Amino acid sequence: MNQKSKKKVIVIGGGIAGLSAGIYALLSGFEVDIYEKNAIPGGECIGWNRKGYHIDNCIHWLTGTKKGTELYDVWETVGALSDDTEYAKLDAFYTSTHAGQSATLWNDLQRTQKELIEIAPEDEAEIRKFITYVEYSKQCLFPAKKPMETWGMKDYIEMGKNMMDFPKVMKEFGKISLEEYGKRFHSPLLQKLMCDYLPKEYCAYSFLVSYATMADGNGNIPMGASLQMSLRMEKRFKELGGKIFYNSSIERIILEKKRCKGVELSDGTIAEADYVIPTVDVHLLFNKFLPKEYMPKEFREAYAAPKKYPATSGFQVAFAVSMDYAKGETVFIDMDPIKVGNRTFDRMYVKAYGYDPIFIKDGKQVIQTCISQTDEDYAYWKSLSKEEYKALKETLVKQVEQRIVKAFPELADDMEFLDAWTPLTYERYCNAYHGSYMSFVTTPAGKQIKMKGKLKGIDNLYVAGQWTNSPGGLPVAVASGKFAVQRILKSQKRSMDI
């Protein structure tokens, strides 16, 4: 295809979904411009520097690091992973502590089973069942070859063959929340262990799949941090000839009858295109970029029922501490209650980043903490004045520091504050709905949202981004970019093999 006859694709957003869409569109012979409101790529998959330390915002685990999986191929195509990628040498998912005891979910499932039975012999049967079902959950691999609405019988048969045992997991854990699941254990420590990592409203199977992904070596952390992975994708995009415009906020999508003509930037500039792929948060898409009536019914229902469809964020604090403190460990601790608005919190995690030199400076490493937040916490932060917001952050930082020192007395006099951020930070930076990290939490009462990317009444717009498939996350984001381009190819009656 010569330059003149190339069709133009505009991608809105330079996060993981936007970069992926851009790369796959270039590989399919399109001319591509990405518009990103921030000064750097990556969206939520970034990091930043404070006092010379690097703070990581994203990758606790990256699904698709195992070669041979469909998702690995996608990560490789977009330049995020390669044969040369090194991964953090971590041997556990996380540790939960409670009342002086601790329990760890090791990547080695047999070790976990043995240790958990030693800790809580009264729960032996439930522990064995847990490990068996985590083993089954290893079969649950993210299908990243092509969008599911284009699957034929052969694709379903293939998936069925590869996931023979997974229906058992869905039957047993598909309709109960983590909170309910935790109650099957007698040991208070194991109850905490099951509910610490994901919001307790999540369907229990999500947690089993997450742990299985780690245990299977398919959820590693690439060395070099989250921002660097986004920068590798940006490099690939540019090398293929794509253009990315930073500090370029889109104001609206221009519709003309059943087509979208292009986009209008906040400075009034108009950019025209043959196809538009928005990858921004869909709340913004349907409340600002497009008239509200284009919002699919399932999203309308979800926004109206936040208990069934919660969004999750966090209050996070980063410190620099000595290297003696455990490297790479993520430990959940009991703490004296901390109040944010109307809710109190008595658990948080402390993660030590010394596993990667990028988080080490002058013999000190970064540690980060997180107190999980949801819609009502966001509403509270949002209700504060500028001064109240600042004051609350300062108070919480002091309280978090005290709680850490109580749990790890060796850190007394060794903690240097680096930064603190809230759900509003994600809203400001990425226009993220309620500061959400991912898409809606999959709860037993809610339905999983799977959006086909096309909107009724608009011919040449293909939605991508983590909100197209709850609960979102990096795998959904990267695959959604590819799927949007495949949907365009299908509309042109071209091969979808990219």
Ligand SMILES: Cc1cc2nc3c(=O)[nH]c(=O)nc-3n(C[C@H](O)[C@H](O)[C@H](O)COP(=O)(O)OP(=O)(O)OC[C@H]3O[C@@H](n4cnc5c(N)ncnc54)[C@H](O)[C@@H]3O)c2cc1C
């Ligand atoms: C603290 C944290 C930890 C996480 N940990 C993990 C993890 O361990 N594993 C995992 O799989 N996922 C994790 N995630 C989720 C993951 O980061 C997201 O799922 C993913 O990055 C979403 O990518 P996206 O491209 O769909 O959306 P985004 O990253 O939100 O990208 C959308 C882009 O659009 C831009 N934009 C918004 N408005 C406009 C506008 N008006 N004009 C132009 N551009 C605009 C934004 O700036 C942004 O760059 C984590 C997220 C957070 C916040």
